[in-house]
Amino acid sequence: xNSKWTFEEITKSEWDxxxxxxxxxxxxxxxxxxxxREKMNYQNYIVGVxxxxxxxxxxxxxxxxxxxxxxxxxxxxxxDRELVQFFLREIVQFAQRKNMLKxxxxxxxxxxxxxxxxxxxxxxxxxxxxxxxxEIGWRYKGETINYEMRAGRWAFTKDxxxxxxxxxxxxxxxxxxRARLRQTAGQVEIQKLxxxxxxxxxxxxxxxxxxxxxxxxxxxxxxxxxxxxxPSVEFLIAVKSDDKTPVAGAIFIHHGREVxxxxxxxxxxxxxxxxxxxxxxxxxQNCLRKSISRxxxxxxxxxxxxxxxxxxxxxxxxxxxxxxxGFEKILRPTxxxxxxxxxxxxxxxxxxxxxxx
Numbered sequence: 001x002n003s004k005w006t007f008e009e010i011t012k013s014e015w016d017x018x019x020x021x022x023x024x025x026x027x028x029x030x031x032x033x034x035x036x037r038e039k040m041n042y043q044n045y046i047v048g049v050x051x052x053x054x055x056x057x058x059x060x061x062x063x064x065x066x067x068x069x070x071x072x073x074x075x076x077x078x079x080d081r082e083l084v085q086f087f088l089r090e091i092v093q094f095a096q097r098k099n100m101l102k103x104x105x106x107x108x109x110x111x112x113x114x115x116x117x118x119x120x121x122x123x124x125x126x127x128x129x130x131x132x133x134x135e136i137g138w139r140y141k142g143e144t145i146n147y148e149m150r151a152g153r154w155a156f157t158k159d160x161x162x163x164x165x166x167x168x169x170x171x172x173x174x175x176x177x178r179a180r181l182r183q184t185a186g187q188v189e190i191q192k193l194x195x196x197x198x199x200x201x202x203x204x205x206x207x208x209x210x211x212x213x214x215x216x217x218x219x220x221x222x223x224x225x226x227x228x229x230x231p232s233v234e235f236l237i238a239v240k241s242d243d244k245t246p247v248a249g250a251i252f253i254h255h256g257r258e259v260x261x262x263x264x265x266x267x268x269x270x271x272x273x274x275x276x277x278x279x280x281x282x283x284x285q286n287c288l289r290k291s292i293s294r295x296x297x298x299x300x301x302x303x304x305x306x307x308x309x310x311x312x313x314x315x316x317x318x319x320x321x322x323x324x325x326g327f328e329k330i331l332r333p334t335x336x337x338x339x340x341x342x343x344x345x346x347x348x349x350x351x352x353x354x355x356x357x
Contacts, residue, residue, distance in 0.1 A: 005083070007090035010046040010058055018048075018055050019075060020256065024108050026072035027232075027255035028151065029060050036228035037062055040221070047094060049076075049087055057087060059105075065339065066101035066332075071151035072108040081132060088136045092329055101336040104141075104328045105133075106151035111143070112322040116156075116314035118304030126324050133327045141326040145302040152299030153325045156310065157258075158284075158318030161293050166285055172317035180274045181281065186241060188273050190282045193235040198222045201235050201249035205265035222251075229253060236282070238275035248275025252283050258294035259287055280316060 010018075016031045027033060034044050041064065048058025059073030074087060088105075095103045112123040130140055144153055163169050170178055193201055202219050225233060237249040250264035261283070266276050284295055297313040302322065304310070310320075330336050 004051060005056075005086055006050045007047065007087070007094065008050065010048040010055065012046065014055065015046045015048070015058065015060075018058065022075050023257065024075055025256040026108055027253050027260060028071040029073050029075065030255055032229045032232060034060060034062070036224050039224045039228070043068070045094075045098070047091060049083065049090070057083060061091075061095075061103065063100070063103075066099070066335070067104075068095065068100050068102070069104040069106065069150045069326075071106050073105070074107075078107070078109060078129060081128070084129075084132055085136065088133065088138065092136070092331070095329075096331055099332075101332045101339065102328060102330045104150065104326050105138070106148070106153075106326045107324055109324045110321055111324050114320040114322060116304075116310065116318075116320065118320070121319065129324065138327040138329050141328060143302075144325060147299060147301060148326060151323075151326065153323045154300050154302040155321045155323070156297040156300050156313040156318055157321055158295045158297070158316060159293065160284065160287055160295060163288060165288065169284055169288065170281070174315040174317070177277060177315040181277060184272075184274050184278070188238050188247065188275055188278045189241050189244075190279065191237050191239055193237060195223060195226050198226065198235060200246050201237055201251070201265075204237065204246060204249040204267060205251075205263050225251070234283075236279055238273070238278050240270070240273065245270070247273050248279060250276065250279045250283075254292070257292070258296050259283060259292055260296040261298050276312070277315070284316070 012031050012034065019025050019029055019031070034046070037044060042062055043064055045061045045068075046058065047061060048055050050056065057074055057076035059070045059075060061068045061070050063069060076087060077083060091103065091105075107129070109126060109129065110124060111126060113121045115121055133140065158172075160169075163172065170181070173181075199219055202217070202222055206217070222235070226235065232254045234252045234254075235249070236252065237246045239246050246267065247270035248264070248266035251262045253260045253262050261280065264276055264279070280295075280297075287293075287295060295318075297316070297318065300310045300313065300320070301307055
């Protein structure tokens with residue numbers, strides 16, 4: 001046992017003080033998200049490493065059904081290989097004591113920054129990190145392109161540092177986007193929703209997700225988010241100025257140094273009004289007033305042609321962030337495979353029932 005450090009569970013209050021003071025914080029590691037997921041019957045464990053009494057590293061394990069994952073964590077000095085090795089060994093032992101079937105870790109670690117066409121602007125060699133995981137028996141999930149719903153490997157972000165006003169902000173937008181905003185100026189207004197009004201936004205998001213083949217969420221999901229994140233979350237809709245018809249909506253989460261554009265959608269009948277663009281523009285203007293230096297447009301797929309989501313987000317100017325991705329450790333292979341087969345069979349049965357219905 002390493003006498004320099006101890007590995008243990010951490011209370012919510014101590015974790016909140018530690019996590020919110022770090023530059024590498026992410027709302028996926030926040031206490032608010034833990035509390036939201038608890039209400040959705042997820043289990044969670046906050047684990048960390050101490051040097052003496054001081055907390056020096058840690059992260060949130062979230063999961064259910066025996067499968068747990070750590071999204072954009074742990075918060076740790078990745079340059080301290082000995083510390084990283086200690087954490088990875090200890091978390092495996094912790095997971096075994098808790099009878100987990102599988103654990104995954106998705107570090108908040110970049111492989112590259114790219115422009116909107118996918119050209120590399122800056123990149124990092126993460127071979128040592130991959131080797132560290134491998135030596136302790138973790139499997140690297142690879143440089144995937146598609147969405148990873150537990151922690152996206154690709155995101156689009158924008159640095160607002162040095163931008164002083166609206167004119168300077170919009171000067172960073174793509175020319176065609178600036179033209180569309182001019183054309184629809186005065187036709188769209190932004191409204192902040194109260195809890196009782198969330199249904200207006202849910203319908204907009206569900207319509208967009210259904211258009212892309214995804215299942216919608218019940219309003220209960222958004223109410224739990226509203227309650228858990230409190231003043232850190234904004235539920236916004238864009239409405240027609242004349243009759244207040246909702247045309248687009250989005251959820252924005254404020255955490256640490258950034259605002260994350262988490263979920264959004266629109267009524268496609270009014271897409272010519274550019275409601276989603278007005279929402280993003282509105283929030284970035286607020287970021288300037290509050291001295292928030294970064295907007296995270298959130299996840300995209302890692303492809304650079306025929307990618308409508310990237311096309312929309314890149315109109316605001318910014319960069320593609322490519323993360324290292326996930327590492328997994330299967331702790332009980334037989335039970336894990338049995339559970340996977342049972343889940344696939346259940347999901348197939350549900351799809352067949354929907355078709356028959």
